[in-house]
Amino acid sequence: MQSRYNDYFGEFGGRYVAEVLRGPLDELQEAFCAALEDPEFQADLERVRDQFIGRPTPLLHAANTSNELGGAQIYVKLEGLANTGAHKINNAVGQALLAKRMGKRRVIAETGAGQHGVATAAVCATLGLECTIYMGVVDRRRQRPNVFWMELYGAQVVSVTSGAQTLKDAVNEALRDWAASFDDTHYLIGSALGPSPFPDMVREFQAVVGRETRQQLAERRLTPDALVACVGGGSNAIGFFEPYLEATRPRLIGVEAGGRGIETGEHAARMLGLGRTGILHGYKSKFLLSEDGQVALTHSVSAGLDYPGIGPQLAHLGEAGRVEFRRASDAHALEALRTFARNEGVIFALESAHAAATALDLAPELSPENVIVINMSGRGDKDLFITARELEPEAWKAFLSEEEASL
Amino acid sequence: MSTVPIMAHMVSHYPDRETSLAVARALLDAGVAYLEVQFPFSDPSADGPVIQQASTVALANGFKVEDGFELLAEITAEAEVPVYLMTYASLVVSRGVEAFCRAAAEAGVAGLIVPDLPFDYDEGLYAAGSAAGLDVVPVVVATIAEKRLAEILARRPQSLYVALRSGITGSETVLDSASLEFLDRLRADGCRVFGGFGVRRREQVEELAPHLDAVVVGSQLVRTLSSALENPDEPQSAAPGVEVVGSRGANGANGRGSESTEAIRAVPPAARAAAVGAVRAAATELVSGSGSGTH
Numbered sequence: 124m125q126s127r128y129n130d131y132f133g134e135f136g137g138r139y140v141a142e143v144l145r146g147p148l149d150e151l152q153e154a155f156c157a158a159l160e161d162p163e164f165q166a167d168l169e170r171v172r173d174q175f176i177g178r179p180t181p182l183l184h185a186a187n188t189s190n191e192l193g194g195a196q197i198y199v200k201l202e203g204l205a206n207t208g209a210h211k212i213n214n215a216v217g218q219a220l221l222a223k224r225m226g227k228r229r230v231i232a233e234t235g236a237g238q239h240g241v242a243t244a245a246v247c248a249t250l251g252l253e254c255t256i257y258m259g260v261v262d263r264r265r266q267r268p269n270v271f272w273m274e275l276y277g278a279q280v281v282s283v284t285s286g287a288q289t290l291k292d293a294v295n296e297a298l299r300d301w302a303a304s305f306d307d308t309h310y311l312i313g314s315a316l317g318p319s320p321f322p323d324m325v326r327e328f329q330a331v332v333g334r335e336t337r338q339q340l341a342e343r344r345l346t347p348d349a350l351v352a353c354v355g356g357g358s359n360a361i362g363f364f365e366p367y368l369e370a371t372r373p374r375l376i377g378v379e380a381g382g383r384g385i386e387t388g389e390h391a392a393r394m395l396g397l398g399r400t401g402i403l404h405g406y407k408s409k410f411l412l413s414e415d416g417q418v419a420l421t422h423s424v425s426a427g428l429d430y431p432g433i434g435p436q437l438a439h440l441g442e443a444g445r446v447e448f449r450r451a452s453d454a455h456a457l458e459a460l461r462t463f464a465r466n467e468g469v470i471f472a473l474e475s476a477h478a479a480a481t482a483l484d485l486a487p488e489l490s491p492e493n494v495i496v497i498n499m500s501g502r503g504d505k506d507l508f509i510t511a512r513e514l515e516p517e518a519w520k521a522f523l524s525e526e527e528a529s530l
Numbered sequence: 531m532s533t534v535p536i537m538a539h540m541v542s543h544y545p546d547r548e549t550s551l552a553v554a555r556a557l558l559d560a561g562v563a564y565l566e567v568q569f570p571f572s573d574p575s576a577d578g579p580v581i582q583q584a585s586t587v588a589l590a591n592g593f594k595v596e597d598g599f600e601l602l603a604e605i606t607a608e609a610e611v612p613v614y615l616m617t618y619a620s621l622v623v624s625r626g627v628e629a630f631c632r633a634a635a636e637a638g639v640a641g642l643i644v645p646d647l648p649f650d651y652d653e654g655l656y657a658a659g660s661a662a663g664l665d666v667v668p669v670v671v672a673t674i675a676e677k678r679l680a681e682i683l684a685r686r687p688q689s690l691y692v693a694l695r696s697g698i699t700g701s702e703t704v705l706d707s708a709s710l711e712f713l714d715r716l717r718a719d720g721c722r723v724f725g726g727f728g729v730r731r732r733e734q735v736e737e738l739a740p741h742l743d744a745v746v747v748g749s750q751l752v753r754t755l756s757s758a759l760e761n762p763d764e765p766q767s768a769a770p771g772v773e774v775v776g777s778r779g780a781n782g783a784n785g786r787g788s789e790s791t792e793a794i795r796a797v798p799p800a801a802r803a804a805a806v807g808a809v810r811a812a813a814t815e816l817v818s819g820s821g822s823g824t825h
Contacts, residue, residue: 137651286582415594416595
């Protein structure tokens with residue numbers, strides 16, 4: 124069995140933080156390891172998963188798409204049907220329960236697409252924790268509906284105007300807050316990255332996705348040939364892949380944001396030779412950096428993939444060859460979103476649509492007895508303002524004008 | 531009023547090379563005991579909004595690490611006091627830890643401060659720094675676990691840098707007796723002790739000086755410079771006493787937005803002279819207590 128606390132994954136990971144954060148991280152590591160061994164904590168987690176998250180989430184056979192392509196059978200883990208619309212809730216629940224167990228009264232988090240912020244705000248509402256969410260103003264603009272939800276849940280949403288004003292800058296602000304507030308505050312990081320023990324902790328809380336999928340496949344006597352997940356920081360991917368990391372099969376495929384095309388420089392793909400080994404946000408991994416080590420600007424149509432680093436365990440698994448990396452462009456992701464909506468009645472989040480796009484490419488390469496499983500880590504409701512503008516610009520503009528006129 | 535040893539902080543190439551060289555000279559003229567030059571990093575998460583904004587401007591104006599070493603060589607050639615280089619792990623490991631240390635030593639730097647490369651996750655910094663003849667300075671906090679502090683002290687560092695409050699640079703420091711006792715303990719151990727974070731007034735300097743080898747003044751001097759550059763017509767004499775909000779979680783956590791990044795692109799000579807003069811006055815006040823604000 125793999126260890127639950129690793130610190131390093133090959134050369135990646137670690138705890139590269141200023142001394143002020145060292146104590147809180149040591150405390151967190153101890154509390155996390157103890158909680159995992161505590162049946163009472165596990166029972167709490169199970170109860171919240173059952174009653175609040177809505178687990179298990181379904182595993183859908185995308186029969187129409189599979190037949191149309193004539194290749195592998197495509198299955199979709201509908202993780203986006205979890206409460207608050209994405210896999211983010213799994214980690215938020217786990218860490219928030221841990222925070223309560225540690226006696227913290229306040230939770231802070233960063234958010235990019237807003238899904239982690241929404242999940243954290245919702246969990247804090249139900250557990251009675253004060254909640255502050257840091258969000259770059261660029262992300263705030265493109266994911267405005269999620270800001271509305273976070274505030275409705277009672278969270279304070281702080282706009283981050285420093286740096287590039289996106290997810291990485293929100294992480295910086297959250298780290299600053301935590302350095303001054305750790306006595307009573309837990310930093311609920313949203314992806315499988317950051318200083319240890321966060322990568323291990325987030326993987327453990329997200330592993331429920333992979334374990335459930337494996338069980339659902341087994342119940343249908345199916346053996347997966349490939350698992351496909353999008354990778355920003357990589358929390359949905361590492362949780363989805365977790366039960367299979369020690370095995371040699373199935374193929375594990377991580378899909379990065381190809382943005383407007385690698386040649387344009389406007390993307391968020393760190394693997395396949397594009398990223399450099401560096402240290403940012405407390406961990407060592409592959410990052411998009413200048414030669415000097417300055418963090419590069421990234422682009423993706425999906426805010427959740429618009430981050431310059433990849434979780435250290437995925438970087439290691441990529442270098443070791445266990446996880447294959449591919450890319451999907453903005454356009455490719457939007458096309459996949461349309462395909463699954465029409466064929467299957469399922470609307471992917473733009474992030475997850477990158478995984479869908481790659482699965483649509485992969486399926487025809489395989490035969491009908493093969494099985495591909497996509498993790499639809501989020502559903503697409505939150506992206507309405509982006510998707511509608513991209514796919515039906517004129518109709519959307521007319522609608523917005525009418526709305527404004529009616530106000 | 532007696533002079534006290536100050537470690538004055540500045541950001542290399544903020545807002546441009548010429549101004550930052552003039553700032554270095556002004557700080558040295560003011561009689562600081564140590565100069566701490568920070569290489570701008572895009573994501574300085576251990577710094578507050580003032581230093582982040584200065585770094586953002588320097589980077590927008592094209593700062594390269596090579597330029598930083600070149601400027602340092604010029605500063606150290608003139609300086610009669612030790613010059614320390616502060617930056618983040620990303621810049622150090624991107625160049626290669628050994629190459630970075632060699633370049634720093636060649637630039638005449640006395641030591642390195644890299645807060646996100648603690649001794650047990652240092653990527654070889656302490657060994658490489660030592661080989662290059664550099665004083666690699668561990669950053670510690672008063673809340674550090676005894677066991678960790680003992681491990682650091684067992685490595686016999688020449689100097690220690692104490693972050694005097696939990697949190698980020700540029701916020702108000704409240705000096706409690708526990709912090710002062712912590713400093714005294716460290717010095718009793720034979721280390722040279724620098725301490726700062728949030729020091730902005732002469733009274734704080736005077737209170738701290740007996741407990742330290744040098745009082746680090748960082749954000750306050752950068753803030754003096756940035757205020758003078760942004761508001762060239764306003765007098766800066768009150769700078770050392772200025773109170774700026776730096777509390778956690780407030781909406782103002784990020785300070786100025788990117789708009790001002792563009793605003794400081796070209797510094798007219800008169801504005802530069804005035805801004806550098808403001809920094810000189812602020813540093814002189816902190817070092818010597820001359821001018822306004824003595825008690």
